[in-house]
Amino acid sequence: MFTQGIAGAIPKMRSGETSGAMTDDPERFEELVREHQAMVFSMACRYLRNRALAEEIAQDVFLQLYRKLPSLESSEHVLHWLRWVTAHRLIDHSRQEKRRPQSPLEDAGEPVAADSTGNADPLLSEMLRDLVASLPENARVVMILRYQEDLDPMDIARALDMPIATVKSHLQRSLALLREQLSRTKGVGL
Amino acid sequence: MRRILLVPFIAVCAAAQLPAQQLRITGLDGLASKAKESADITLDSNLLQMAGGFLAGAGKDSKDGKDAETLKQLLAGLKAITVKSFKFGETGQYRMEDLEPIRAQLRTPGWSKIISSQSKEETSEIYMRTDQGKVAGFAIIAAEPKELTVVAIEGTINLNDLSKLKALGVPSIPVPDKKGKKE
């Protein structure tokens, strides 16, 4: 569980960074949106497996960023803030959804566009995305940050304000679960 | 001809049936300009009520609290009070005929003279008005060579209490020191 607030979780300026708050200049904001939209949207999309909902949540996160910009101190601060807020928005969203009675249609979600994954097996990729999306909330976010954002466990722990042991535990359990699921459903041995 | 005679007859009958009206002090308006000092006070029931409240409040915490209470009681029975008083610098500034419109009213049924003192130069008259057997008002006419005062009081007032008022004094409210008014 995340225990501290965002202020404690987001790393402050590191040495060598330019001091001073980020400006809420519209052009600067547009740059930031373009720079980080793939990260925010992808986190939401992988987590929710619903493009429309993912865009909606990503849009909310950026609007929240716009209001928060003057208090953010650097580009890195912005990046960490976006990861932290997106992760928490997604977890909160899925918890709310659990409490809300849903129709079967809503549960199904929207189909996610097939993507080109280079040499990867598109079917396997699709299956992995489904399996990741079925993990418990915290484990799901940890997996997304590990494999989408390529963060090491220490950075994930810092980004989510989570003990590193918990992060490692989530990773190990999730990978074991995925391996088991894959071998069971498709006989894929990874 | 018959019609001409009938009109005054009806008027006389109506006057006889009507109760005596409140005294209106008229015919003295021109005297203020001749007077050295004058007071012209008219207080209706609303103003008297306000005055009573003010006097009670003003005298409440002072040594004159008892006088204030007497004043308040005097005012409580009043419906209206009108005073016109003129002090002249020299004699002959008014004529007795100037008082005729007032005296004409005081001759109507309902009014009766209760005190009258007349000398060569001075006249003091006090009238009382009754309505259905009850005291309904007073009028005072005081005419001296250099001073003329007419007071019309509507409502009930105890003349003994009123006469004691001077002895009692009034609460220490600063009486207006205004031009054209006398204390």
Place this chain on the structure above:
Amino acid sequence: MNLDDELRAALRREDPAPDFTQRVLAGRVVARAKATHQSNRPIFRMAWAAAVAALLIIGLTATYEVRQMKAERAGRDAVLALRIAADKLNSAREKVVRLEN
């Protein structure tokens, strides 16, 4: 290929719809207008309430003071009227007594 690589490939970043940036920027304008409106509203409401309260207090105070002044003047006039009446009443009585004697 191992699971780590397959996961990296499966979970790699993906761009949102092409108009996503424009929608966010449009949403910012709306949110900003709404925020300004909402932040202004309580100030206007408070200012309006304060102005009404001030006018009410001024009005009531003025009414009370006018009434007090009117009562004070009526009180002084009443004292003067009764003093004149008492003076003339006593004077008439004295004259009558003097004449009778």
